[in-house]
Amino acid sequence: MMEAETAIVLLSAKVALAAILLALPPAFAVAWLLARRRFKGKGFVQAVVTLPLVLPPVVTGYGLLVLFGTQGPLGRLFEAAFGLTFAFRWTGAALAAGVMAFPLLVRPIRLSLEAVDRGLEEAAATLGASRLVVFLTVTLPLALPGVLAGAVLGFAKALGEFGATITFVSNIPGETQTLSLAIYALLQSPTGDTAALRLIIVSVLLALAAVLLSEWVARRLTERGGDGRA
Amino acid sequence: MGGLEVDITGKAGSFAISARFTAAPGVTALFGRSGAGKSTILKMIAGIMRPEEGRIVADGRVLFDAAAGINLPPRARGVGFVFQEDRLLPHLSVRRNLTYARWAGRRAGSRPLEEVVALLGLKPHLDRFPGTLSGGERQRVAIGRALLADPGILLMDEPLSSLDRQRRGEILPYLEAVAGETRIPVLYVSHETDEVARLADRVVAVEDGTAQVAGTPAEIIGFHRGEGDIPVSIVEGVVVDFDRRYGAASVDIGGVHIELSGVDLAEGAGLRLSVNASDVAIATTPHEGLSIRNQIPCTVEAVETAGTVADVLLRCGRQRLVARITARSASELGLAPERPVVALVKAISVASYSHAGKRHAT
Numbered sequence: 291m292m293e294a295e296t297a298i299v300l301l302s303a304k305v306a307l308a309a310i311l312l313a314l315p316p317a318f319a320v321a322w323l324l325a326r327r328r329f330k331g332k333g334f335v336q337a338v339v340t341l342p343l344v345l346p347p348v349v350t351g352y353g354l355l356v357l358f359g360t361q362g363p364l365g366r367l368f369e370a371a372f373g374l375t376f377a378f379r380w381t382g383a384a385l386a387a388g389v390m391a392f393p394l395l396v397r398p399i400r401l402s403l404e405a406v407d408r409g410l411e412e413a414a415a416t417l418g419a420s421r422l423v424v425f426l427t428v429t430l431p432l433a434l435p436g437v438l439a440g441a442v443l444g445f446a447k448a449l450g451e452f453g454a455t456i457t458f459v460s461n462i463p464g465e466t467q468t469l470s471l472a473i474y475a476l477l478q479s480p481t482g483d484t485a486a487l488r489l490i491i492v493s494v495l496l497a498l499a500a501v502l503l504s505e506w507v508a509r510r511l512t513e514r515g516g517d518g519r520a
Numbered sequence: 521m522g523g524l525e526v527d528i529t530g531k532a533g534s535f536a537i538s539a540r541f542t543a544a545p546g547v548t549a550l551f552g553r554s555g556a557g558k559s560t561i562l563k564m565i566a567g568i569m570r571p572e573e574g575r576i577v578a579d580g581r582v583l584f585d586a587a588a589g590i591n592l593p594p595r596a597r598g599v600g601f602v603f604q605e606d607r608l609l610p611h612l613s614v615r616r617n618l619t620y621a622r623w624a625g626r627r628a629g630s631r632p633l634e635e636v637v638a639l640l641g642l643k644p645h646l647d648r649f650p651g652t653l654s655g656g657e658r659q660r661v662a663i664g665r666a667l668l669a670d671p672g673i674l675l676m677d678e679p680l681s682s683l684d685r686q687r688r689g690e691i692l693p694y695l696e697a698v699a700g701e702t703r704i705p706v707l708y709v710s711h712e713t714d715e716v717a718r719l720a721d722r723v724v725a726v727e728d729g730t731a732q733v734a735g736t737p738a739e740i741i742g743f744h745r746g747e748g749d750i751p752v753s754i755v756e757g758v759v760v761d762f763d764r765r766y767g768a769a770s771v772d773i774g775g776v777h778i779e780l781s782g783v784d785l786a787e788g789a790g791l792r793l794s795v796n797a798s799d800v801a802i803a804t805t806p807h808e809g810l811s812i813r814n815q816i817p818c819t820v821e822a823v824e825t826a827g828t829v830a831d832v833l834l835r836c837g838r839q840r841l842v843a844r845i846t847a848r849s850a851s852e853l854g855l856a857p858e859r860p861v862v863a864l865v866k867a868i869s870v871a872s873y874s875h876a877g878k879r880h881a882t
Binding site: 392409410412413414415416417418419420423424427431432515 | 566567568576593594595596599601603605607609610611620621624625626627665666667721
């Protein structure tokens, strides 16, 4: 039984990690657009980004099934281009978790980008730095705490994602059965209560560890910068 | 090394800006009230804001030319910019901030870091972070960072305005050191008369977005107001006699002698004096038996009355003075242009700066 539980935890971690790595670059790009650019339809983009947060997860999962299923247009495209399939596979679970975590990633990154003093970027430009170098040496380091906060929040969300995952890729032990899905399955069986409790404790500990880690890293980052002590 | 030529018009929001002046190597002050457009002009030169029309040329290099479609980005303009707020990068150490232009901006490092660190007294702070420095220390780092960017022009936007009086007093000597050694044009924006009197070789008056009148500090200050309510006159002179017993110096300000107290000076030293308009009184005839030592014959140039006070603009030989008296006195004395009068200046109220002497005495 212990071995099965370890496998479930490892699968969940793999799915959540893949989800965050997948979602982080586009989330940063969208956060940048929302924080720094004025364009027509900004409100619409904002709404679409928030959608996974407010839609019933089952609906999001169904949408993924339609788009990324074996017969879906994007599903076919990915299979033809990269040989990558999502339906009933752990990659699909990662995709579902990534989509569900997306709004949670965008918000803190956007807020931290908005908080970066544009005057510092101006100063860096007068010192000869190109836009890319200004981004890498000023904007990104100053926005890092927000990126980190977003990543941890998104990771926790991905770890616990349930509705969209079960709708899109079902509940297949060893392939798509992450922590939440395993707990759900165990609670359905008359003899699964103890095993479910063990998994519940594991998931609580994992979430706690993730939050503590992010707090610690954020503190390290701000300490180095100092905060106005004269 | 060549100078800076500015001839631009533009807008900051709905506020119209028009600037035409040149700046040779040395310190040129852009002087005027807050909101007059001084900072905007500086930002246009740095490329942070875009003028609508005109040209900006530095040392023969075109930075901006509306007609030719040239508008170099800030990074390519070769300027050093010291902002009102220090704008140090909070996540980098003092050393990394100072050398930012070299490792991030790819500017050539023709000037040794140690030299600038020594000039600004930053040695003990190199490994600290900006958040742990005092306001004055931070601004010194900001000045050093701009100097180390190998600038062809140094732009300073009221670098002392965010500091309290004591901190300003601590930084001014460093700014004087920078001004004294510089071989590039330095544009120094300020509304503070004393800063301009201490630092500037030339002054460009900025009023209502227009910067076109230029001259020596003596010609501009007092006639173009800074921030303070009371106008200040700047007078250039040479020490002709120094009485050690009373600590009294006699200064020739162009045919007329003025006495100062409490300064330790050698004969022949050049001086720049600043006189508050409220410390200047006016008499229609010379007086005997007064404690006021300085009685300077002048003629009235103009009388500007505003409410209960009148500012009387005086020409005294080659110098100009402003006297602030009550509107009633001005009227009762019958002050009008061309009228000869005597300006009474208390020796003790005159502030002197040796800056001008170091540079202009022959």
